[in-house]
Amino acid sequence: MSAPSGTPSRILLPGLAGMGAAFLAVLLAHGTGGILLWLAALMAWLLLWLANHHWSAVPERAPTALARAGGIGIPFLFGFTLLFLWEVICVGLKVPTVLLPPPSMIGARIAGSLPTLGADFVQTVIRAVIPGWIMGSLAGFLIALLCDRFGFLRRGLMPIGNFISALPIIGIAPILVMWFGFDWQSKAAVVVVMTFFPMLVNTVAGLASAGHLERDLMRSYGASWSRTLLALRLPAAMPFIFNAFKINATLAMIGAIVAEFFGTPIVGMGFRISTEVGRMAVDMVWATIAIAAIAGSSFYALLVLAERRVTFWHPSNRQK
Amino acid sequence: MRMANRSGESAFVPVATITALIVVIWYLACLPMNADLPQLKDAQGLGNRYAIAWALERPVLPSPHQVVFELYHSTIGTRLFRQTADGMVLNPRNLLFHAWVTLSATLVGFLIGAMLGIGLAIAIIHSRVLQKSLMPWIIASQTIPILAIAPIIIVALGSVGLTGLIPKSVISAYLSFFPITIGMVKGLSSADAMQLDLMRTYNASRPVTFTKLRWPAALPFLFASLKVSISISLVGAIVGELPTGAQAGLGARLLSGSYYGQTVQIWSALFMAAILAALLLALVSLVERLTLRAMGGRP
Numbered sequence: 001m002s003a004p005s006g007t008p009s010r011i012l013l014p015g016l017a018g019m020g021a022a023f024l025a026v027l028l029a030h031g032t033g034g035i036l037l038w039l040a041a042l043m044a045w046l047l048l049w050l051a052n053h054h055w056s057a058v059p060e061r062a063p064t065a066l067a068r069a070g071g072i073g074i075p076f077l078f079g080f081t082l083l084f085l086w087e088v089i090c091v092g093l094k095v096p097t098v099l100l101p102p103p104s105m106i107g108a109r110i111a112g113s114l115p116t117l118g119a120d121f122v123q124t125v126i127r128a129v130i131p132g133w134i135m136g137s138l139a140g141f142l143i144a145l146l147c148d149r150f151g152f153l154r155r156g157l158m159p160i161g162n163f164i165s166a167l168p169i170i171g172i173a174p175i176l177v178m179w180f181g182f183d184w185q186s187k188a189a190v191v192v193v194m195t196f197f198p199m200l201v202n203t204v205a206g207l208a209s210a211g212h213l214e215r216d217l218m219r220s221y222g223a224s225w226s227r228t229l230l231a232l233r234l235p236a237a238m239p240f241i242f243n244a245f246k247i248n249a250t251l252a253m254i255g256a257i258v259a260e261f262f263g264t265p266i267v268g269m270g271f272r273i274s275t276e277v278g279r280m281a282v283d284m285v286w287a288t289i290a291i292a293a294i295a296g297s298s299f300y301a302l303l304v305l306a307e308r309r310v311t312f313w314h315p316s317n318r319q320k
Numbered sequence: 321m322r323m324a325n326r327s328g329e330s331a332f333v334p335v336a337t338i339t340a341l342i343v344v345i346w347y348l349a350c351l352p353m354n355a356d357l358p359q360l361k362d363a364q365g366l367g368n369r370y371a372i373a374w375a376l377e378r379p380v381l382p383s384p385h386q387v388v389f390e391l392y393h394s395t396i397g398t399r400l401f402r403q404t405a406d407g408m409v410l411n412p413r414n415l416l417f418h419a420w421v422t423l424s425a426t427l428v429g430f431l432i433g434a435m436l437g438i439g440l441a442i443a444i445i446h447s448r449v450l451q452k453s454l455m456p457w458i459i460a461s462q463t464i465p466i467l468a469i470a471p472i473i474i475v476a477l478g479s480v481g482l483t484g485l486i487p488k489s490v491i492s493a494y495l496s497f498f499p500i501t502i503g504m505v506k507g508l509s510s511a512d513a514m515q516l517d518l519m520r521t522y523n524a525s526r527p528v529t530f531t532k533l534r535w536p537a538a539l540p541f542l543f544a545s546l547k548v549s550i551s552i553s554l555v556g557a558i559v560g561e562l563p564t565g566a567q568a569g570l571g572a573r574l575l576s577g578s579y580y581g582q583t584v585q586i587w588s589a590l591f592m593a594a595i596l597a598a599l600l601l602a603l604v605s606l607v608e609r610l611t612l613r614a615m616g617g618r619p
Binding site: 049052053055056057070071074075077078079096098099100152153154155156157158159160163166167168170171172173174175177178179246249250253254257258261262263269270273274277280282285286288289292293296297299300301 | 331334336337338339449451452454456460463465467468471480547551554555558559562570575578581583586589593597598601
């Protein structure tokens with residue numbers, strides 16, 4: 001090899017050329033098609049793969065901009081490749097849109113139906129997911145404190161909680177829809193039940209995670225249960241609690257959407273998915289799924305940011 | 321459920337107490353929950369009202385024994401097989417038939433998902449490009465409500481003529497493969513650096529290092545993620561039965577129960593799903609214990 005594989009030109013040149021070829025292929029796919037399209041697509045794929053191959057070989061700690069950007073750039077390039085292959089294959093091979101619509105069609109649908117998608121988002125995420133997530137997590141946390149205070153409760157509730165965490169809790173959705181009506185209240189209730197147990201189990205585990213030495217120190221200070229809790233054991237439990245928050249964020253989205261399959265007013269993400277699937281309007285379904293994915297991962301990202309703020313002392317968050 | 325925790329004190333008495341407490345609260349809640357039903361409007365006397373509330377036909381909240389009786393009647397109390405023109409088939413009135421429909425989709429999906437997940441993890445730990453490009457997406461995919469895609473998979477596969485078991489298994493498979501991939505990538509890279517160095521001094525090839533060191537080191541991670549996966553595989557199969565319009569399976573029983581207000585049917589389907597989940601978990605735990613014992617690990 002004449003140059004080490006990490007030099008910028010060996011990444012940037014094939015990367016940019018690959019992106020160019022990819023755009024050309026997309027244009028050709030929407031236009032005439034033919035052999036030129038597949039040549040361009042193949043070129044784009046090879047070039048992008050080559051760029052990623054060289055980029056992955058750069059040592060992570062190398063003091064260059066490319067090494068620092070690699071954590072985002074490599075997966076971005078990979079995602080771009082997948083998206084472009086999806087578009088070109090769907091359009092070029094004329095895949096039936098029922099099977100899989102191309103990303104451009106989904107994007108156009110999102111842009112064209114913003115009011116509907118916005119109303120669905122408010123109904124599902126703002127009204128059901130977030131209140132349910134807060135109430136369920138809070139209830140799990142409070143019961144976990146009780147469990148911590150009263151050992152009998154902990155020994156009785158923990159095996160049950162662990163067991164219920166493994167059950168298909170989503171099945172209570174039809175019952176709660178019957179109890180709380182078709183509107184967002186029943187969805188929030190499903191979310192409450194689904195998020196309760198992960199928080200309970202994780203908080204109890206977290207409260208037990210403070211070190212013996214530190215606890216002995218608190219005892220030698222004569223600190224009360226509540227003082228020990230606030231000063232030592234809650235901070236020590238924070239990584240566990242945030243873990244539960246993150247698990248619950250995904251569970252809450254799933255719970256609210258699936259609960260809407262069992263009956264809703266005529267708005268909401270789950271409603272949109274189940275009715276538009278019935279009408280074979282798959283672009284709308286995929287648009288809703290895209291919004292749900294964006295909402296879910298932004299929710300998660302916010303939690304990760306908050307976690308870094310709160311548990312800055314934890315080894316996984318310390319500056320390396 | 322493990323009945324004794326690490327410090328040796330038995331959990332049986334607390335668990336039994338809490339369970340009994342839940343059942344008592346459930347029985348007591350039957351009256352206030354059902355109080356608005358017409359059968360209870362004119363009833364007088366607390367004992368009388370409770371007697372009615374525990375035996376309603378379509379209660380808002382059925383009493384525990386109603387659910388247990390329904391479970392009994394719809395499994396053991398109903399004929400399992402039925403004579404048709406094609407010979408003996410499973411009787412769709414029997415809940416075990418629906419449980420089997422869901423269980424088969426769960427197991428097929430779980431097996432596909434497990435093999436895909438392990439295969440992908442093996443590819444990822446051996447390829448730097450894949451590790452850096454694919455892994456962030458797999459982790460990110462955990463944050464999206466992936467179950468929302470279930471209806472579209474049913475419809476898309478239905479449009480190419482695939483119905484019944486396969487679409488549900490596909491949903492179960494893609495739900496269960498992510499945790500296995502993540503767990504196995506962790507597990508396969510969990511081998512001690514010293515031992516990896518030792519393998520290198522032996523000049524061991526990649527396949528040998530894999531079978532003798534990486535794979536055994538990954539097994540505890542494998543079983544931990546298999547336990548997560550098999551429960552969500554069951555959830556996937558149940559949710560996969562919702563959009564097809566309630567033909568067969570536990571999800572279909574839930575949906576038809578909610579259409580026709582058959583609360584006892586919903587509860588018994590729910591209990592059956594819980595029993596299935598417990599059995600599947602117990603099965604994975606059993607395989608785990610046998611494997612670890614065969615490898616000489618302490619239980």
